[in-house]
Amino acid sequence: MGLRRLLTCVVAGTTMAAAGLVAAPSATAAPLLCLSTDEGIYTSPGTITGKPGDLISCRPTALPQIPGGVRMKAWKIKYVSTDVKGAKIAVSGFVAIPDAAWTGGGSRPTVAFTPGTLGSGSQCALSKQMAGEQVDSYEARNLQKFLEAGYAVAASDGVGYMNGQVHTYTVGLNAGHAVLDAVRASRQIPGGSLRSDSKVGITGYSEGGFNSLWAAQLASSYAPELNVVGAAAGGVPGDLKLVAERLNGSAFAGFLADAVVGLSAAHPEMPFNELLNDRGRQAVEDVRSNCLFGTLGAFAFQKLENFSTDRLTLAQIYALRGSNGVSWGEVIDAQKVGVGIGTGSSGARYRIGFPVYQYRGALEEIIPHEAEDGTRERYCQAGITTQWRTYAGEHLTTDWLAAGDVTDWLGDRFTGKPATGNC
Template sequence: MSTPNTAQTSTALPTTTSHSPRRRIQALSAAAIAGLALTLCTTTAPAQAADIVPQTESEAEQFLDDRAAEDPSTLDRDSVPEDISVEQAKKAVESSDELTTADVEYAAAQEDLPASGVPEDFYETPDSLPSEDGAVLKQADSEFYLDPVKLIKHDAKSTTFMYKTTDEQGTARAATATLLTPNGASGHAEDAVVISPGTQGIADKCAPSRQMGMGTEYEGISVASALAAKHPVVVVDYMGLGTEGTHHYVNRVEEGRSVLDAARAVQQVDGSEIDEETQLQLRGYSQGGHATTAALELQKEWAPELNVVSASAGAVPTDLYKTVSDLSSVYTAFALYGVAGFADQTGVDTSDFLNEEGQKVVEETSNQCTIEALLSTAFTDAKTLTKNGESFQEIVDANFTDVAEKQRLGKAEVPDIPLLVNHSRLDDVISFDQGKELASTWCRAGHKVAFEDNLGPTHIGGYVAALPRVETFTSRTFAGKAPLDSCWRL
């Protein structure tokens, strides 16, 4: 669950585009990384890629101010996704604090950009899988661009790898992830960051390993932030994103296992400097916060050998029932992802509760990545998509209470390590009380918890505002220093 951006005028756009239509690229004006919103500079120097990450709270505030100042009147046919009208896009931007013109331009660019540098057949599951979870199946060199115009290529070495994991039903699955190693790193990695991404969509094309090579991965801001601090980074795709099988959106077990098995597998990747002694931090925001928390709850049973020394979980949807119930019509796409996932996991046919239009919308959004899905369904009343005019909350009540409850977080034991919970008081997707309650739960269990609330406007604003504090927490915990304990005030 996530999105961002602001735009500047580029002075160095390519004059030829043999690999994608110029109309979309030119419409971007500057490289727009959407999802969590990141303004990119126009320089082509990779060494300056880290400079785009907000390093202080004042920089984060300026970033959000710039984002809020974007003008939707600049949108035209060339800068809007093909299946969305210009009027629809303008209305979504004008009526929402979450979506901006750069987000719309990003979604348009995503339609026309080529696949990542990883060969398409790389994502095909081998005929047989080993018994060991976390076993590496194959790997391929990949690329990490920070913008869809491909002006800024990060100088980190990028390797995408496939590994074996197991889904909630006990079925062997292949999943993918990407290892990024900072330029100049050599020898044993003392520490590394494992990033669980926010909502990408549920289509294979939305997998982070694919999008990083296209310059359209919004988690690029978090990846660049960790690389700037010289930490190797592992970015997880999750089961069913990019690879064979269904991606069950915010499934606690499958997300957690994807994260833990990626952390195991990266130790076997050729060229990896991460081994069993490397200190690991698990990090994620929104759906990524859900996956990070799930991994913490599963680690003792699933991967006790991993040297996890800290974790950062932001805007965690601990209670999916409450999250779906509280979503406004701006975020109908998130509810559709959730309901479709619940239906698949329980064997319920969506035609049992969705009307013809509802089934059509589910089919469309299942093939769209986050921004386009949000735009195409913005302000859609869920009651117009159901057979009897029920709300999605009523649909969940009638069909999916059990599966939603199985995804609840905060009830299981987690490792005794420093924990950071960050959440904006102004979050408009996941209620602030869910983050505060998670922090309080961990405090009551005797953990040292740093609870960093902020006033970043909207769900995205909370992410950007938290970044400087996340890196401070990371540096301190990797150095063996205890973070400030917030339990006294929760």
């Protein structure tokens, strides 16, 4: 079933659940045992100590939403990461390790997984949904394939799913840091079996594709100790300005609403709240309360101009400047994927010393082809080995159509098979 048909089914049935505020402890310490409460996983410490990737707390969990009956050990985790301002933050996620012995040689590899858009409400976090609080996640069968192949999964929920926060949707540095730090944290679980020398493959689709390529770009500088051997990313909204033009006023304007609220949460120095009219203030609450299909239903065919007192257009918003003198346009441009990249031996700002697999749907109806194709072209021009494929699906079904190929492509990287590009 396509995303448009699914949207039609849920427009009238939005999911509302406001995040509760919980008193936070004043400090963090590495756990000796995984004894956190479930509420504790999603409560940010008042003071965050330790290094990026340090495990703050964990608890054993089951992942009943992942089909196939794969026997595994799984934990919810809370760990230290770094936000776009360089501050230490707490991020949630989960780790799953198959019970079956790894027979592929060397240490069991890890798939660093980051989901597609799930929504900004606290109940939407992937770790909550896979543990049984299912809302409308669509990633379970992708996770099943990785686990059936024998790979461990370190999955970041992403920044902003702690109680009282809002997800910082489409903020590249936040996303990339959180993905890499989840892998670091996965190796510190008491009773876990993952080793520091294991190979890592990064993957995700849609928002997850955006997050994955940002993690790929940051890996050599932010987490050089990780042995990342490849990144697979599909449906990548690599140019947010192109994407915003497509989404504004469309059936899928909810994605734009998530991005506006998420970017403003990450950049409080930028003008935002003072621009809103009553509809705009309600819109922010809708974003903060809903998961994917609830947000899409609430914002279908809405234009951004409807939510500000001066009916500001995208171009007018881009021209506005924050207290630091930076414009909203510059903030958005800073999220563009594939800018400043180069090979591992280059002097580029973001050095990528491993191959990438990128893909999109031929019937893509949400993200402009120019945004996805442009991301691929920037990788090719930078000399990074890039394999590209187009699938015969629209946005949602392409995620599922590509799942087997993504698993196999990562498997080839884990076994050391040379990658080929088709730029």
